[in-house]
Amino acid sequence: MTTSQVASDATLSLEARYCADTFNGAIASAAISAAWEIGLLDALASTGRVEISTFAKSREAAPAVVRAILVALSSRRIVTLDAARLEATTDIGFESAFSTKGFFYWLTRGCGELFTTLPTMVRNDDRLGEYVRRDARSISVACRNIARTFFDPPFRELIDHIDFGTVADLGCGSADRIVMLAERRPGLRAIGIDVAEGAISVAKEAVGEAGLEDRITLVQDDVLNLTPRAEYEDVDMVTCFLMGHDFWPRESCVKTLRRLRETFPNLRNLVLGDTCRSTGVDGPEHPMFTLGFETVHTVMDHYLPTLDEWESVLDESGWHIADRQLIDLPAFSFIYRLTPA
Numbered sequence: 001m002t003t004s005q006v007a008s009d010a011t012l013s014l015e016a017r018y019c020a021d022t023f024n025g026a027i028a029s030a031a032i033s034a035a036w037e038i039g040l041l042d043a044l045a046s047t048g049r050v051e052i053s054t055f056a057k058s059r060e061a062a063p064a065v066v067r068a069i070l071v072a073l074s075s076r077r078i079v080t081l082d083a084a085r086l087e088a089t090t091d092i093g094f095e096s097a098f099s100t101k102g103f104f105y106w107l108t109r110g111c112g113e114l115f116t117t118l119p120t121m122v123r124n125d126d127r128l129g130e131y132v133r134r135d136a137r138s139i140s141v142a143c144r145n146i147a148r149t150f151f152d153p154p155f156r157e158l159i160d161h162i163d164f165g166t167v168a169d170l171g172c173g174s175a176d177r178i179v180m181l182a183e184r185r186p187g188l189r190a191i192g193i194d195v196a197e198g199a200i201s202v203a204k205e206a207v208g209e210a211g212l213e214d215r216i217t218l219v220q221d222d223v224l225n226l227t228p229r230a231e232y233e234d235v236d237m238v239t240c241f242l243m244g245h246d247f248w249p250r251e252s253c254v255k256t257l258r259r260l261r262e263t264f265p266n267l268r269n270l271v272l273g274d275t276c277r278s279t280g281v282d283g284p285e286h287p288m289f290t291l292g293f294e295t296v297h298t299v300m301d302h303y304l305p306t307l308d309e310w311e312s313v314l315d316e317s318g319w320h321i322a323d324r325q326l327i328d329l330p331a332f333s334f335i336y337r338l339t340p341a
């Protein structure tokens, strides 16, 4: 055992270790996002090891910074470094960190500024106007990964047997879902609607890369105030993932859900997938993502409904649950397939 190991194990009480883990976890979270963005996580996933100087050279990166990122990851056992710190291999935490990287990206790249400036968003006087800044582009990249990993497999199961010719995706973000649907269904036409310019620019790139400009239309608009358009008349399926909570509070949710049937007069299926406010979770028991999701929405003063609240609003809004799937990660998440009541 080295002198430094003796010092860290012997001198830290359990409480101090807990505190050090909190500090290290914050840095490791940023390191996961950075490692994903620079291709380091994918390199580790494909071969299980990375030689630092070779990787750095291939990316024209500073080897010392690549090493620092890997050391931060090693603090949470995502990788292990050899004694000379020349190479890293995946450790027991890798698989889980790899599959949940989108949550870390959402947190540090998408909501980083919100968290670093949190003290300036507490006093009532500071909470006026557009006081929250998040990075819409990074959020759409993060959500694309979260949705692909955790929502799309059950979503495909829910709709595989359903016929539809034109789909509109509300709050489409990166447009990944409509690109995926258009690639799986050759005759399908799709419309992606999102209010954020950053999201629309990521979506445009994705649609262009997939060569689907002739079948996918992107519209920058506010889903809460949609006005009928000629191209909405053919829409027989609407999907909405990870933004349904923006329909709330209750009265506005009822209005938005009802109005969808006027905006899209031929709508036969509405598929809603979202994460709800947690119930019965406290202190150290918070699962992955829940704490970040709820903190951010509280700071933004956005209401988050519970699963029970969602179920209580559907009937009144003119929708019937035809099918549903509950999702374990992110915790307190669901996908409903709704049909007009």
Ligand SMILES: C[S@@+](CC[C@H](N)C(=O)[O-])C[C@H]1O[C@@H](n2cnc3c(N)ncnc32)[C@H](O)[C@@H]1O
Pocket (backbone or CB within 6 Å): 136, 139, 140, 143, 144, 147, 170, 171, 172, 173, 174, 193, 194, 195, 196, 199, 221, 222, 223, 224, 240, 241, 242, 243, 246
């Ligand atoms: C959490 S992201 C989810 C993106 C995408 N649905 C997915 O599953 O990856 C939420 C998206 O909804 C968009 N959004 C939020 N409120 C909106 C509104 N009122 N009208 C249109 N888009 C909205 C945001 O810009 C963002 O791209």
